Amino acid sequence: MRESDPAVSGATVADALLEVRGLCKRFPGVRALHNVNLTLGRGEVLAVIGENGAGKSTLMKILAGVQEPDSGEILVDGAPVRIDSVRAAEQAGIALIHQELNLADNLDVASNVFLGREPRRFGFVDRHRLYERANPFLAQVGLDCSPRTLVSTLSLGRQQLVEIARALSTNARVLIMDEPTSSLSQHETGRLYRVVKDLRSRGVSVVYISHRLGEVKELADRVVVLRDGENAGELRREEIHHEAMVKLMVGRALGRHARSSFATGDALLAVRGLRTPAYPRSPLDFSMRAGEIVGVAGLVGAGRTELLRVLFGIDRAVGGEVRLRGKLLDLRSPQDAIRAGMALVPEDRKQQGVILEMAVSENIALPSLHRDASAGFRNRRRENEIAVEMSRRLNVKTPNLRQFVQFLSGGNQQKVALAKWLALDPRVLLLDEPTRGIDVGAKQEIYRLMEELAGRGVAILFVSSEMEEVLRMSDRALVMHEGRITGELQRAELSEEAVMRLATGHAK
Amino acid sequence: MKKLLGIFGLFVFIFVVTALINRQFVSAYNLQNLVSWTSLFGIISIGAAFVIITGGIDLSIGSVVGLVGSMMAWLLTQKGWSVPGTLVAVLSVSLLIGLAHGLLITKMGLQPFVVTLCGLLLYRGMARYITDDQSQGFGSAYEGLRQIAIGKWQVNQHFALPVSVFFLAGVAVVAAVFLNRTIWGRYLFALGRNETATRYSGISTDRMKILAYVICSLLAGVGGILFSLNLNSIQPSGLGEFYELYAIAAAVLGGCSLRGGEGTILGVIIGTAVMRVLYNAINILGIPTHLEFAIIGTVILAGVIADELVKRYATRRRAARALRDAAG
Numbered sequence: 001m002r003e004s005d006p007a008v009s010g011a012t013v014a015d016a017l018l019e020v021r022g023l024c025k026r027f028p029g030v031r032a033l034h035n036v037n038l039t040l041g042r043g044e045v046l047a048v049i050g051e052n053g054a055g056k057s058t059l060m061k062i063l064a065g066v067q068e069p070d071s072g073e074i075l076v077d078g079a080p081v082r083i084d085s086v087r088a089a090e091q092a093g094i095a096l097i098h099q100e101l102n103l104a105d106n107l108d109v110a111s112n113v114f115l116g117r118e119p120r121r122f123g124f125v126d127r128h129r130l131y132e133r134a135n136p137f138l139a140q141v142g143l144d145c146s147p148r149t150l151v152s153t154l155s156l157g158r159q160q161l162v163e164i165a166r167a168l169s170t171n172a173r174v175l176i177m178d179e180p181t182s183s184l185s186q187h188e189t190g191r192l193y194r195v196v197k198d199l200r201s202r203g204v205s206v207v208y209i210s211h212r213l214g215e216v217k218e219l220a221d222r223v224v225v226l227r228d229g230e231n232a233g234e235l236r237r238e239e240i241h242h243e244a245m246v247k248l249m250v251g252r253a254l255g256r257h258a259r260s261s262f263a264t265g266d267a268l269l270a271v272r273g274l275r276t277p278a279y280p281r282s283p284l285d286f287s288m289r290a291g292e293i294v295g296v297a298g299l300v301g302a303g304r305t306e307l308l309r310v311l312f313g314i315d316r317a318v319g320g321e322v323r324l325r326g327k328l329l330d331l332r333s334p335q336d337a338i339r340a341g342m343a344l345v346p347e348d349r350k351q352q353g354v355i356l357e358m359a360v361s362e363n364i365a366l367p368s369l370h371r372d373a374s375a376g377f378r379n380r381r382r383e384n385e386i387a388v389e390m391s392r393r394l395n396v397k398t399p400n401l402r403q404f405v406q407f408l409s410g411g412n413q414q415k416v417a418l419a420k421w422l423a424l425d426p427r428v429l430l431l432d433e434p435t436r437g438i439d440v441g442a443k444q445e446i447y448r449l450m451e452e453l454a455g456r457g458v459a460i461l462f463v464s465s466e467m468e469e470v471l472r473m474s475d476r477a478l479v480m481h482e483g484r485i486t487g488e489l490q491r492a493e494l495s496e497e498a499v500m501r502l503a504t505g506h507a508k
Numbered sequence: 509m510k511k512l513l514g515i516f517g518l519f520v521f522i523f524v525v526t527a528l529i530n531r532q533f534v535s536a537y538n539l540q541n542l543v544s545w546t547s548l549f550g551i552i553s554i555g556a557a558f559v560i561i562t563g564g565i566d567l568s569i570g571s572v573v574g575l576v577g578s579m580m581a582w583l584l585t586q587k588g589w590s591v592p593g594t595l596v597a598v599l600s601v602s603l604l605i606g607l608a609h610g611l612l613i614t615k616m617g618l619q620p621f622v623v624t625l626c627g628l629l630l631y632r633g634m635a636r637y638i639t640d641d642q643s644q645g646f647g648s649a650y651e652g653l654r655q656i657a658i659g660k661w662q663v664n665q666h667f668a669l670p671v672s673v674f675f676l677a678g679v680a681v682v683a684a685v686f687l688n689r690t691i692w693g694r695y696l697f698a699l700g701r702n703e704t705a706t707r708y709s710g711i712s713t714d715r716m717k718i719l720a721y722v723i724c725s726l727l728a729g730v731g732g733i734l735f736s737l738n739l740n741s742i743q744p745s746g747l748g749e750f751y752e753l754y755a756i757a758a759a760v761l762g763g764c765s766l767r768g769g770e771g772t773i774l775g776v777i778i779g780t781a782v783m784r785v786l787y788n789a790i791n792i793l794g795i796p797t798h799l800e801f802a803i804i805g806t807v808i809l810a811g812v813i814a815d816e817l818v819k820r821y822a823t824r825r826r827a828a829r830a831l832r833d834a835a836g
Contacts, residue, residue: 338710407830
């Protein structure tokens, strides 16, 4: 099925510190990990890379004891271990440094290092020994502050060092770092590199997850690539190059689905200098024509959802303007956006897209209730008509429309989240991960509907982390990275590599 | 519907048992009393239900009753205001209170519990201040006006139906129609279930929440007027004390979940009736008054637990049915 090589162990199995064999993990409706193998040598820095949803996070959570695998083996020093809790992971010598630091910032450094394992004397914490014992670990990570320093007064970079010190104090021999530099300055990043290299020289191994391929090139001894929950390949030190990594991350080009564009006319939606509250220093510029399907690709944290939220009036833009048919829009609430002719199917369908404990028909009719009402009284006939018609158009599978949405499958729930807008005849449809976590059949139906709507002149802007989906559906693709649009690709220019290059920060 | 049967069954049970033990319970005088109190408490409970359906709470209902009741009696008897003027004034105060609650909760993001708790203290204080903490009353004056609260309609030679029942009926019908047949009622239920999804569907959830608090305080004001006219002797420090608890209990017993998104007017009325019948039964059966609160508390807890169990059972059955339908 996949052309890439199966995993080849860099270190010989015999002296591997950590070994993962055939790890599998399923979540409802999705296969997060399938037969994943990994070996980690002593004093080695292993980078694990992959696209969104490739399985990196799940793999790390299993190693750290936060989740348990469905099947597979984990061996430490050649002996199988069962990591069923964070404590068990600690005892196996594995520590996880979270992306969002896990410190008690109202306590001091030493208390954090030994949190839960404080030296005691007659039941009270022995403060003297606490500070004494903390010092060597602080020295190991190069933290030059006093162990009595309050963590909240430390910079993020230093806080991270405290977490590393804590991991070391548990005699961790494997440190897993998840996107460690995402909140660090240039200077702090440099210091982290030194710490990682120093740990390596002392025989501590590091599993390093990052989207920043430049860092991976700088630090890693080996790189393991995951794709769709499976091993996609490995690179040894001399083979680690940007292109090689990207190629393994996205795999071979699959057969291109032919689509003709329905784009017509001049710009329907024009966005100029738009700045979201999350990324106020990155102005966004783009436009869309009627009937055009524009994909927005990028890695997690690129700012795609933030863009949709501002367009739909959920968050207020810090600057810039949005024009629909040339008219300037004042978007202060979803109501304003809807009145202008926009619709949004949000990322989190259970919390934002539908009302779970309400009937299918009631959900579908909700946005258009006001339009068919007379003197405030609901038009029950119209409500039912709309519900029947829209669920038929989208093929919502439910024994009856009075069923609560919570009992529908994910795919059908998503269809309800979409169907509710159809009665309002939107001009611009915003979709955030429209087919995430839904079955193949429902996916096809949603693609079919997108094309149908585009054929009717609706401009569709869809955010997606699924490469195949972006390639298949987009007339054009905008690629974002850390709040900026790094590039725009026409359909003819679309390829996995091209998207990935832009998504990892390279300009076009 | 099944839920209502349960609570109605409880009502019938308490009624029948008490009637069997003490025939006085079903005397015309006692039944009239029961109907009258149920009507008055029913009105404020319906107000509470609106707020609870949106997932909020109003702890100031009793104090609004106290403030409005005291103010009305004071304006009429001490300040010599006209009846229409007084009614407009006190109802305006109720409306403003509701508006204030709504604005503080939506625009400032304050917790309903905190805002209305402060209201509870504030309005009670205002009632006592305005009246100089003096007991108010109508004496033998204002007979005509007082009829709306204490008047009775002679149905037959044995029984006279208190006029306040018609007030309850009026409020109940309007409330039920509002909740079940209008778009705003649908919006209230939706926002109680999931405020975010409702807001993302283009509904102004802030405006709807403010409306719910205004309705609640307005109905508390109406209750205040009726309670005041009924009692005739009004203590500004005591009128309406604990009424918010009775109102909330009645709404919860009647099927309103404190999480929001659920509730029926009929259920609230039955819930009110259960509370009143229980209170009445305790008195008539000679159970010592210091046990009163304990018994009422226990019954409410039992009612709510039973409700939760019934709901779980119903959800399990619905899920099983959904599974069967999907497979078959």
